[in-house]
Amino acid sequence: MRSFDKFYHLFQKTLQDLYTEPKEVENIFFLLMTHIFRCDKTTILLQLSRKEKINFLIYEKLIEKLWELKKNRPIQYVIGKAYFFGMEFIVNEKVFIPRPETEELVYWILQDNKNKNTSKVQIFDIGTGSGCISIALKKKKPEMEHVYAIDSYQETLDIARKNAELHNVEISFKKVDILKDSIFIPKMNKNSVSIIVSNPPYVRLSEKKLLHPNIIQYEPFQALFVPDEDPLIFYKKISFWIQKKLTGVVYVYFEINQFIYLDIIDFLKKIGFLNIEIRRDFQGFFRMIRAVYYAYKKN
Structure with a gap:
């Protein structure tokens, strides 16, 4: 089992050379996590602060998505959606x-x-x-x-x-x-x-x-x-x-x-x-x- 905080550090380390702005990597992280866990950003922040564990199968899915991001695939295509004018849109x-x-x-x-x-x-x-x-x-x-x-x-x-x-x-x-x-x-x-x-x-x-x-x-x-x-x-x-x-x-x-x-x-x-x-x-x-x-x- 892996923890939220360890995955967060791995996420940053993996993508830091692709995105020069740390804030951009952080935004991508929260877009991915809120999508996978079907929750809001506040919930993810709480899980990070508590260093909660991530289920093995979900962790494997996160690693798979991280690998896609490492290959320069935009986060919107990775999660299959984008936000526009406060609305969710299907994209590929x-x-x-x-x-x-x-x-x-x-x-x-x-x-x-x-x-x-x-x-x-x-x-x-x-x-x-x-x-x-x-x-x-x-x-x-x-x-x-x-x-x-x-x-x-x-x-x-x-x-x-x-x-x-x-x-x-x-x-x-x-x-x-x-x-x-x-x-x-x-x-x-x-x-x-x-x-x-x-x-x-x-x-x-x-x-x-x-x-x-x-x-x-x-x-x-x-x-x-x-x-x-x-x-x-x-x-x-x-x-x-x-x-x-x-x-x-x-x-x-x-x-x-x-x-x-x-x-x-x-x-x-x-x-x-x-x-x-x-x-x-x-x-x-x-x-x-x-x-x-x-x-x-x-x-």
């Missing part, structure tokens, strides 16, 4: 792990629509991944009737659907390769209001070296990277689709690459988007942008 290597920066993007949308009637607003979550954006919006504003979550891959959408079921929300999922196919458009009128939100791939291949190895090794390549010669490829495709297919007022919220934010602003201005605002994330990087497009004419 088919979906990008939800990030705190994206929570800020969702919060921005919610703040902008805090006192508005959004029952008739159409929401398009393009590149939905785990479904975290559309599910969080629907959960926080259940009166939103028309929420569409779009992704290119069926396996990804299957996970997003499971997450929608987990949180008991109604969302329309659509399989569309946004670089090749036209996104489904429900019937609209000239006074329609739409919100487009997207956290598309935006890391240039030349920036790959800046990422933590666990991101490169395990998270889906197609959800991360864009070619250096056309890093705005997804923003362009979405924006041109808005111009061509939507009517009424369209509010756009993008998560962006902080290194090319000026290029994104210039592009949106050039094609007629107005009221462009950019915001920093909690780390101080320019990470999100909002703009408005008045699409009163149908092409």
Whole structure:
């Protein structure tokens, strides 16, 4: 039998070279332990302080998980879940792990629509991944009737659907390769209001070296990277689709690459988007942008 405190020291020693911040290793430890023991952090802290013993079979499972972490596998994939906006989401290597920066993007949308009637607003979550954006919006504003979550891959959408079921929300999922196919458009009128939100791939291949190895090794390549010669490829495709297919007022919220934010602003201005605002994330990087497009004419 092994004790909680001995496993804690082994955990730190095993991962200290992979994660330079001791606090990060500590956070990973508590995520794993609360998952395995199905309890809260306070319970684990008590067991640590009391140097309580760990059942042999459970200890073997912990060692197995620690070995996965040693191989750079993200903790979210190890335990099969991630937290976003205070909610639990099923994740695996088919979906990008939800990030705190994206929570800020969702919060921005919610703040902008805090006192508005959004029952008739159409929401398009393009590149939905785990479904975290559309599910969080629907959960926080259940009166939103028309929420569409779009992704290119069926396996990804299957996970997003499971997450929608987990949180008991109604969302329309659509399989569309946004670089090749036209996104489904429900019937609209000239006074329609739409919100487009997207956290598309935006890391240039030349920036790959800046990422933590666990991101490169395990998270889906197609959800991360864009070619250096056309890093705005997804923003362009979405924006041109808005111009061509939507009517009424369209509010756009993008998560962006902080290194090319000026290029994104210039592009949106050039094609007629107005009221462009950019915001920093909690780390101080320019990470999100909002703009408005008045699409009163149908092409």
